[in-house]
Amino acid sequence: MMTKVYAVVGALVLSALGWAHFTGWAPTDVDEVKNVPKSIRDNPGSYRSAYGWARPYTGAK
Amino acid sequence: MVAKPAAPAAPAAKTLACTSCGASLTVRAPGHTVSVACSACGAVLDAQDPDFTVIAKYEQKTKIKPDIPLGSRGKLRNEMYEVIGFLVRRIKVEGVYYSWREFLLFNPYLGMRWLTEYAGHWVFAKAVSGRPQKNPDTTVTYLGATFRHFQTAMAEVAYVLGEFPWRAKVGETAEVSDYVDPPRVLSSEKTAEETTWSIGDHIEGAYLWEAFNLKGEPPVARGVGIAQPSPYEPQARPMRRMFWGFLGAAVLIQVVFSILAQGKLVFEQTFAFDRTRANAAVVTEPFELGGRRSNVQIDIRTDLSNNWAYFNLALINEQTGRALNFGRNVEYYFGRDSDGSWSEGAKWDRVYLPSIESGRYYLLIEPETGAAQFTYAVEVRRDVTRSSYLWYVLGLLVIPMLIFWYRKRSFEYKRWAESDHPMWSVSDMASDDDDDD
Amino acid sequence: MREVSCPSCGAAVKFVSRVSLLAVCGYCRATLIRRDLDVEQVGTMAELVADPTPLQLAAEGSYRGVHFAVVGRIQVQYDAGAWNEWFLVFDDGRPGWLGEAAGEYSVSFETPVKEPLPDWEKLEPDVDVTLNGVRYVVADVREARVVGGEGELPFLVAGGYEIYVADLRNATNQFATLDYSEDTPRVYVGEVVEFATLKLRGLRELPGW
Numbered sequence: 016m017m018t019k020v021y022a023v024v025g026a027l028v029l030s031a032l033g034w035a036h037f038t039g040w041a042p043t044d045v046d047e048v049k050n051v052p053k054s055i056r057d058n059p060g061s062y063r064s065a066y067g068w069a070r071p072y073t074g075a076k
Numbered sequence: 077m078v079a080k081p082a083a084p085a086a087p088a089a090k091t092l093a094c095t096s097c098g099a100s101l102t103v104r105a106p107g108h109t110v111s112v113a114c115s116a117c118g119a120v121l122d123a124q125d126p127d128f129t130v131i132a133k134y135e136q137k138t139k140i141k142p143d144i145p146l147g148s149r150g151k152l153r154n155e156m157y158e159v160i161g162f163l164v165r166r167i168k169v170e171g172v173y174y175s176w177r178e179f180l181l182f183n184p185y186l187g188m189r190w191l192t193e194y195a196g197h198w199v200f201a202k203a204v205s206g207r208p209q210k211n212p213d214t215t216v217t218y219l220g221a222t223f224r225h226f227q228t229a230m231a232e233v234a235y236v237l238g239e240f241p242w243r244a245k246v247g248e249t250a251e252v253s254d255y256v257d258p259p260r261v262l263s264s265e266k267t268a269e270e271t272t273w274s275i276g277d278h279i280e281g282a283y284l285w286e287a288f289n290l291k292g293e294p295p296v297a298r299g300v301g302i303a304q305p306s307p308y309e310p311q312a313r314p315m316r317r318m319f320w321g322f323l324g325a326a327v328l329i330q331v332v333f334s335i336l337a338q339g340k341l342v343f344e345q346t347f348a349f350d351r352t353r354a355n356a357a358v359v360t361e362p363f364e365l366g367g368r369r370s371n372v373q374i375d376i377r378t379d380l381s382n383n384w385a386y387f388n389l390a391l392i393n394e395q396t397g398r399a400l401n402f403g404r405n406v407e408y409y410f411g412r413d414s415d416g417s418w419s420e421g422a423k424w425d426r427v428y429l430p431s432i433e434s435g436r437y438y439l440l441i442e443p444e445t446g447a448a449q450f451t452y453a454v455e456v457r458r459d460v461t462r463s464s465y466l467w468y469v470l471g472l473l474v475i476p477m478l479i480f481w482y483r484k485r486s487f488e489y490k491r492w493a494e495s496d497h498p499m500w501s502v503s504d505m506a507s508d509d510d511d512d513d
Numbered sequence: 514m515r516e517v518s519c520p521s522c523g524a525a526v527k528f529v530s531r532v533s534l535l536a537v538c539g540y541c542r543a544t545l546i547r548r549d550l551d552v553e554q555v556g557t558m559a560e561l562v563a564d565p566t567p568l569q570l571a572a573e574g575s576y577r578g579v580h581f582a583v584v585g586r587i588q589v590q591y592d593a594g595a596w597n598e599w600f601l602v603f604d605d606g607r608p609g610w611l612g613e614a615a616g617e618y619s620v621s622f623e624t625p626v627k628e629p630l631p632d633w634e635k636l637e638p639d640v641d642v643t644l645n646g647v648r649y650v651v652a653d654v655r656e657a658r659v660v661g662g663e664g665e666l667p668f669l670v671a672g673g674y675e676i677y678v679a680d681l682r683n684a685t686n687q688f689a690t691l692d693y694s695e696d697t698p699r700v701y702v703g704e705v706v707e708f709a710t711l712k713l714r715g716l717r718e719l720p721g722w
Contacts, residue, residue: 017483018314021476025322028472032326035465036333039370041428046401048390089721107565108616155709156722184719185567186708187616205617205705207650209684218684241615270638270653 095121095128102147104160105182109239113161115139115146123239132245140164143193143295144179146238150288152200152279157181157189159288161238167229167252174494175234188241190274191284196294197301198284199261201276208255208262208273216255216262218275223255223262226302226495231265258491259305278303300490308484319477326469334461338367343456347441349385350449358441362394363456365434370459372429374439378452380408380423385445385452391429394436400429406452428462517552519543526552529584530602533665536585544671559661559672561588566597566613567716570664574713576620576706580604583611583715585664589676591657600666608667610701611711612690618711619688621703630700633693636679644689644702649681 034040094101099116103109103123111131112123121128142162149158161180166173176194183189190201208218214225231252236244251266259278264271278301281294343363349356365372376387384407392399404427410419441454482502489499515528521543526536528547536545537558545552572583585600596614603609612619626644640651659674676694686705691698 016311017308017476017480018311018318021315021318021480024476025318025473028469029322029325029329032465032469033329036329036462038431039372039459041371041430041462043402043428043430045429048399048401049397105565107563184565184722185716203615203617204686205615205619205652205680205682205688206686207652207682207684219686 092128094119096130096133103239104147104158105184105239108182108184108188109160109241111243112239113236113244115237120236120244122243131243140235140237142177142179142237144191144284144288144290148288148290150284152181152189152284152287155183155186157183157186159238161240161244162236163233163240163244164235165231166234167231169229180238180240190276191279192276193281193295195299195301196281196297197304198279198281198294199276199301199303200279201261201263201274203272203274206273208264218262218273221257221260223257223260225497226254226256226261226492228253228496254302256302258309259303261303276303278305299493300487302491302495304491306484306487306491308480308487311480312484315477315480319473322473323470326466326473330461330463330466334463337370337461338459339461340366340458341455342458343439343454346451346453348449348451349443349445349447351445351447356443358439360439360441360454362436362438365432365437365458367434367459369431369433371462372432373426373455373457373460374429375424375426375455375457376404376406376452377424377455378406378408378450380406380445380447380450382409382411383407383445383447383450384421385443385447385450387425387452388442388444390440391432391437392440393433394438396435399440400432402427402429428460515547517545519545520552520554528665529582530600530608530665530667531606532608532667533585533600534667535662535669536665537663539663546669555669556671558663561586561661561663562590562595564588564595564597565719567719568597568599568611568613568713569715569717572713572715574711576601576603576609576711579607581609583664585662585666587662587666587670588660589657590660591655595660600664609703612688617705618708619703619705620711621688621690621701624700624702626700626702630691630698633677633679633698636691642681642689642691644681644700647683647687647702649683649687649689652680652682654679 089102089104090106091100091102093099094114094117096114096119097117099114101112101114103112106123109123111120113120118133119130120132122131144159146159146162149156158181159179160182163178164175165178166175176192179191181189181191188203192199192201206218208216210216216223229252230249232249233244233246236246253264255262261276262273263276264273281297285294342365343360345360347358372391374389378385384405387404387406389404390399390401404425406423406425407421408419408423409421410417439454439456443452485502489501492499517526517528519526519538519541522538522541524538524540526538526545528536534547536547538545542558543554544556544558546555568583570583570586574581581601581603583599584602587598589596589598594615596612599611599613601609601611607622609620609622612621624645628643631640631642636651636654638651638653642649642651655678657676657678659670659672659676661672662670676692678693679691681689681691688703688705690701692701
């Protein structure tokens with residue numbers, strides 16, 4: 016029954032239109048990156064003491 | 077004591093021996109029929125003659141067995157009928173014979189009816205005495221409905237079996253015209269003596285096989301029957317209504333969101349790029365993206381001239397640290413050649429970022445370019461209307477309508493294919509060449 | 514309704530309708546004419562031909578919501594066959610006719626007509642005729658012979674009477690008969706009807722059906 020199929024298609028298309036407008040959807044490809052470093056010192060390689068900033072010693076003799 | 081009217085006795089169906097060959101013969105509608113054909117020897121006898129004199133004799137070379145045997149009784153649309161006669165008739169079109177079968181049905185109260193079968197499609201018809209009105213445009217109007225001319229041809233009787241209300245003869249001809257208004261068909265038969273009309277309805281073979289309690293399957297249906305109702309016709313109006321309804325709703329949705337959209341310019345700055353300067357990366361001042369979660373439009377306008385630039389961009393949320401990375405390419409080339417001036421690409425680019433939560437954001441921009449220096453302006457807008465979505469929706473809504481129209485038309489194309497008025501096929505309509513057929 | 518004794522055999526003979534002029538005695542087939550005080554026999558009605566009609570006298574039915582009784586019949590023969598005209602009496606007193614020919618039934622009533630009628634000589638198939646504003650086409654023109662009658666009838670008929678009739682039809686199944694048998698033509702106007710819609714009861718028993 017084409018009428019039933021069309022009713023479903025129409026409902027889906029209208030829902031998609033409404034949803035796209037409501038959420039501000041766009042077909043753009045974007046990469047999401049979490050936890051962008053705030054500064055150069057905030058990087059995976061550096062060591063930060065869990066005990067606070069009282070001791071400035073970071074390793075080398 | 078009241079005198080009872082003495083009605084003359086009603087003749088009952090009778091079995092007798094064929095006057096020509098002696099085979100057993102049944103007359104099922106005595107008084108109603110005029111001739112009866114013997115299935116064994118093909119002789120046609122006078123059914124109103126007490127001696128059943130032979131009217132004609134044929135060499136019936138091939139014996140045809142009717143799909144619904146003579147004497148079968150069945151209830152069609154709540155009325156009981158008995159098959160009393162069978163005919164095969166044919167027309168010649170461009171040297172080819174097309175034949176069909178006709179079954180004469182009888183009920184002593186209701187009279188005679190006909191079942192005709194062609195290519196597995198059945199029509200249940202009865203003679204009408206009314207005079208349909210022939211219109212100048214070859215249509216015919218009867219009982220308030222208009223029937224379109226389907227075919228006119230000389231029909232010839234090729235085979236007879238059983239009884240008929242006229243002197244049925246092999247070889248007798250009549251000019252038959254059919255007019256259709258599915259599921260009905262109006263036919264006229266013209267002989268030298270008279271023109272008779274009959275009206276018929278499409279009826280399913282399966283229904284007949286059930287009604288007459290026949291074994292096996294009805295003949296396989298080929299193509300579309302002359303009076304076969306289109307399954308698409310009754311859906312046409314609901315489909316159209318849905319299309320306009322959906323279209324209206326889509327426009328409404330578009331308009332509502334266009335009104336609600338902020339379209340606010342939240343950031344605008346122009347930057348100069350110079351290859352000689354070490355750090356070309358730009359970190360903008362933060363700007364507010366307000367309102368509910370919505371899109372962000374970023375325009376980059378450059379003064380590039382016959383050059384390209386690739387922008388690595390990141391939109392970074394100041395509070396959550398989440399970043400959206402994306403890259404945009406801008407290139408613009410132009411010149412003159414033998415054909416005139418030409419240009420390729422554009423000096424500016426627009427991108428839409430999807431579903432950005434509200435918050436404070438800044439942009440990180442790192443251009444790469446072939447140019448030594450150029451300037452570019454960046455504009456950020458919050459919650460803009462996407463008018464192109466409506467066009468896509470329109471396209472999606474139109475596609476099922478096109479499919480429906482195509483199927484509906486194909487059905488009718490098949491119906492009219494063997495008529496005097498075949499339709500143009502869709503490929504005929506699309507091509508340019510003229511065919512003289 | 515009037516009941517009399519047949520002057521020939523003494524059987525009871527009914528005149529159901531006021532307009533009935535003639536009745537055929539069911540027992541001896543005497544043709545009786547109704548006079549003011551009694552009935553007079555004017556002859557004997559010819560035998561009818563055996564025909565396969567399911568209708569018979571005393572059958573009843575209904576047309577357009579009004580009940581009728583079948584009280585008389587005229588059997589007519591022509592070169593292509595025979596047909597019956599059944600005389601009906603409706604509950605509202607109207608007399609009508611149920612034509613039965615080639616398995617088709619029509620109900621018609623004698624009707625006065627505004628327009629002048631064409632001459633008999635001018636009538637032939639496909640000629641246009643308008644009656645009371647309705648357009649018809651002549652379907653067939655027949656010279657026929659009465660075989661006989663039975664029951665009660667509104668005019669005098671006898672076996673052998675010649676009748677001249679033309680049937681008019683149109684695209685909406687309306688039906689009319691022009692009867693030129695007498696000096697002044699009679700016009701009957703009505704329509705083709707489906708047997709089932711008449712809801713007939715008291716029909717003849719047909720063996721096997």
